[in-house]
Amino acid sequence: MDVFKNLIRWYHKNKRDLPWRRTSDPYKIWVSEIILQQTRVDQGMEYYIRIINRYPDVNALANAAEDEVLKTWQGLGYYSRARNMLLSAREIENKHSGHFPENYCDIRNLKGIGDYTAAAIASIAFNLPYPVVDGNVLRVISRLEGITDPIDSASTKKYILNLLEEKIDKKLPGDFNQALMELGALICTPSNPRCIICPLNVHCNAYHTGRIKQIPVKTKKQAKKIRYFEYFIILVREDNKWFTFLEKRSGEDIWKGLYQFPLIETKSLLQNPIEEFFSRNKGFIRPDDILEQYTSKMISHILTHRIIKARFQMLLLESADEEFYEGFKVDYKKLFSYPFPRLTDRYLKVFVEKFEKKFV
DNA sequence: CATACGTGGCT
DNA sequence: TAGCCAAGTAT
Numbered sequence: 558m559d560v561f562k563n564l565i566r567w568y569h570k571n572k573r574d575l576p577w578r579r580t581s582d583p584y585k586i587w588v589s590e591i592i593l594q595q596t597r598v599d600q601g602m603e604y605y606i607r608i609i610n611r612y613p614d615v616n617a618l619a620n621a622a623e624d625e626v627l628k629t630w631q632g633l634g635y636y637s638r639a640r641n642m643l644l645s646a647r648e649i650e651n652k653h654s655g656h657f658p659e660n661y662c663d664i665r666n667l668k669g670i671g672d673y674t675a676a677a678i679a680s681i682a683f684n685l686p687y688p689v690v691d692g693n694v695l696r697v698i699s700r701l702e703g704i705t706d707p708i709d710s711a712s713t714k715k716y717i718l719n720l721l722e723e724k725i726d727k728k729l730p731g732d733f734n735q736a737l738m739e740l741g742a743l744i745c746t747p748s749n750p751r752c753i754i755c756p757l758n759v760h761c762n763a764y765h766t767g768r769i770k771q772i773p774v775k776t777k778k779q780a781k782k783i784r785y786f787e788y789f790i791i792l793v794r795e796d797n798k799w800f801t802f803l804e805k806r807s808g809e810d811i812w813k814g815l816y817q818f819p820l821i822e823t824k825s826l827l828q829n830p831i832e833e834f835f836s837r838n839k840g841f842i843r844p845d846d847i848l849e850q851y852t853s854k855m856i857s858h859i860l861t862h863r864i865i866k867a868r869f870q871m872l873l874l875e876s877a878d879e880e881f882y883e884g885f886k887v888d889y890k891k892l893f894s895y896p897f898p899r900l901t902d903r904y905l906k907v908f909v910e911k912f913e914k915k916f917v
Numbered sequence: 918c919a920t921a922c923g924t925g926g927c928t
Numbered sequence: 929t930a931g932c933c934a935a936g937t938a939t
Contacts, residue, residue: 593935600925600934634923637937671937691935711918738935747933748928778932779920809939811922860923861933899924 560701560760561724561733567756568736571743573598576605578735583657583682584615590674591638598742604633616655618646627814627896634899640814641669659683681731688721689734690714693741699773700745703762708773779862786867787830788901789819790908791842792889792916793874799916801892802877804884811863816895818869819884830870840881842874849873851912858900869904873916889917 572578575598577589588608592601608629612618618626623643630639645667649657658664660683665675676687688694695708698717706713726733744755752764763772793800803816819834827833830852835844853869879886887895897905 590935595922595934595936596924597926597934632924634925635936637922641937669937673936677935689935692933693935735935742935775932781931809921813922858923859925859930862921863923 560757561726561736563756564736564740565726565729565732568732568739572735572739573743576602576609581682583659583678585609586682587657587670587674587678588642590677591642591669592633594638594674595635596633601633604630612646615646615649615657618643619650619655623814624896628894631815631896631902632899636812636814638669644668645670657682661685661687677734680734684729684731686722686725686727686730688718688725688730689738690718690721691738693738693745694721694734696747696773697737697741697745697757700750700763700769701757701761703766703768703772705772705774707776709775781860781862781864783824783864783866785823785826786865786900787821787823787827787833788817788867788869789821789830789834790869790871791819791874791877792872793877794916795876799889800886801889802879802882802884803887803892803895811860812898814896815898817897817901819882826866830868831872834870838882840878842872842877846875846877847872848875849915853904853907856900856904865900867900867904869908871908871912 575589577585580586589601589605592605592608611629612621621643623640626639626643627636630636633639648667649655653663658667661675661679664670664678665672670678673689673691676689679685679687680689695714695717698704698720699708699713702720704713704717706716708714708717740755740757744751745757750769752758752761752769755761755764758764763769791802802819804819806812806815806817819838821827821830821833821837831850835842849871850873851871853871856867858865858867893905
């Protein structure tokens with residue numbers, strides 16, 4: 558069967574020139590694979606450049622502070638990737654003497670590395686014959702083989718993995734894996750695949766049976782739930798300097814490890830947010846101390862399975878009793894050194910335009 | 918096995 | 929436009 562020979566030939570002729578394809582450094586390949594989890598090349602590219610510049614090797618990353626790594630990752634999403642990458646860098650420093658592990662098992666045991674990423678690093682960096690099964694591969698193979706079982710079920714993934722374990726090029730498994738993914742990214746796309754120029758079209762079951770639009774099959778997704786976030790940007794002047802208040806997000810929830818302004822979360826829209834804030838933070842600020850107050854428009858922040866409806870309350874204050882607040886006080890000038898989710902970062906840019914000249 | 922986790926581009 | 933989905937992982 559020369560199906561995959563055509564694929565490899567196509568890959569060498571058509572592959573994109575990407576920075577992580579110009580190195581054999583497992584560290585850099587690892588960083589690229591973490592960034593590319595659920596993320597398009599176009600979106601991840603600038604982050605890859607930034608991270609490699611800032612942390613050129615495992616040691617540099619291992620010695621970084623979590624806040625700094627998260628700031629570097631700010632805007633990319635799925636922030637546990639950044640936290641786990643840092644944990645794994647430290648693990649490599651401490652338990653592998655700073656040397657990136659070279660076998661599948663040790664790679665797979667690192668935090669943030671699952672079946673896909675372990676196979677990707679093992680094959681690309683160390684030439685080990687582990688097939689990758691990612692979204693591209695599931696789409697390409699299910700079409701090629703005319704698989705109509707849902708590709709998001711474990712059994713279908715296992716079936717495709719077993720199939721590829723037989724087919725994988727043992728000499729150049731990294732190229733084999735990347736060729737399959739590259740085909741999925743450039744030709745065998747989810748919508749409007751370019752079957753006419755596909756190097757596998759002769760052998761493609763879905764193509765020949767007119768089922769390209771029906772395959773792959775996926776089980777249904779659930780509806781979006783709405784969360785309401787009411788933020789309070791509190792500004793206080795002391796000794797001719799402006800301060801605000803922040804909290805670090807913890808717990809198993811969205812944006813863990815990032816920072817936020819004092820927040821009230823509700824399941825429905827708050828009618829009197831300021832009142833609610835006073836009653837929840839007794840002694841922190843007093844209504845009499847408010848010099849100026851502004852309420853932003855409602856901002857809808859759309860996530861895959863969530864809609865966050867957020868609003869920012871800006872309060873300019875005479876004074877505040879920080880002992881009654883659980884977060885911490887920040888010099889306004891240092892605000893932008895903290896990692897924030899996109900929602901906050903976006904609003905902050907509007908905020909600066911609109912208000913900064915009033916008090917800075 | 919289902920669900921949570923971000924963001925942005927495309928249809 | 930609302931929905932889909934992108935080089936997945938952890939729980």
